[in-house]
Amino acid sequence: MTLTELKYIVAVARERHFGRAAEACFVSQPTLSVAVKKLEEELDVKIFERSSNEVTITALGEDIVRQAQSVLDQAAEIKEIAKRGKDPLAGVLTLGVIYTIGPYLLPDLVRQSIARTPQMPLMLQENFTVKLLEMLRTGEIDCAILAEPFPDTGLAIAPLYDEPFLAAVPSTHPLAQQESISTQQLKNETMLLLGAGHCFRDHVLEVCPEFARYASNAEGIRRSFEGSSLETIKHMVAAGMGVTLVPRLSVANDALQSPRRRRSDEPYIRYLPIVEPDGSAPPKRRVSLVWRRSFTRYEAIAALRNAIHACKLLGVERLN
Secondary structure: OOHHHHHHHHHHHHHOOHHHHHHHHOOOHHHHHHHHHHHHHHHOOOOEEEOOOOEEEOHHHHHHHHHHHHHHHHHHHHHHHHHHHHOOOOOOEEEEEEOOOHHHHHHHHHHHHHHHOOOOOEEEEEEOHHHHHHHHHHOOOOEEEEEOOOOOOOOEEEEEEEEEEEEEEEOOOHHHHOOOEOHHHHOOOOEEEEOOOOHHHHHHHHHOOOHHHHOOOOOHHHHEEEEOOHHHHHHHHHOOOOEEEEEHHHOOHHHHOOOOOOOOOOOOEEEEEEOOOOOOOOOEEEEEEEEOOOOOOHHHHHHHHHHHHHOOOOOOEEOO
16 A cells, blocks of 8 residues: 555545546556556455446545545645754744734734745634634644633743733713723723623723623623624724723724824724823733644744734833
């Protein structure tokens, strides 16, 4: 049994035709047919049923073809491992990102990555923190950009930046006339929250814990509403439904100016920095890059981190 023979039976199963399978494998039809027949004789099973009009796969043949594809995939991975040994930056890097970071970091990050390491394309996966941690453990992704805290799973962690929160209020709201706002002033407002599963929801409830009880009972209909994404929440703020907190990178610089001076496409929202009367630190989140300790492409992780640090990241505190 050879990898070539496995390649042939996978091609026949895909094409359902010996001639087309031979063309796809760049060999003559007799060569392919003889190799398939030889494999069937070696295994002493019939993989394909042949007729003048079509080729069908036997029930046992389905299992054999499926396993053949798995073997071919693993063989290809061996070549990739060897290639990465010569150049750790060569090959795809699979990166997971949580929903409240992806839309605001990835456009610049992808540009930086292409410019710096074009031989290392990023395969992107956007999901919840819990799901991304599971995908890291199973090897479905190589690394992830997450907001702390998250469960300690023995991962390697490299802090990237601390990102402050801003309050978003309708431009017609009395609070919109202020230059800053305190968390105390938010407590009597209708708070707009992300749905369950978003870690940023938990961050907002940390800042305003009194909304935790409203978010889980009928009284919450009057005091809090939920949205599926930050952008949906912003639209709800613009419509006058309530107020919310947003991470700094989700807000364009122009939108931070007073409504009279800015040219933003968000004229119905006023973003305010949070300043506490007692001088305590404003709320923020720490964003980190995490990966399995067994992941051997250290240079790829370093290159990704450098690309992230090369992004503009305006308004956040970078961490070395």
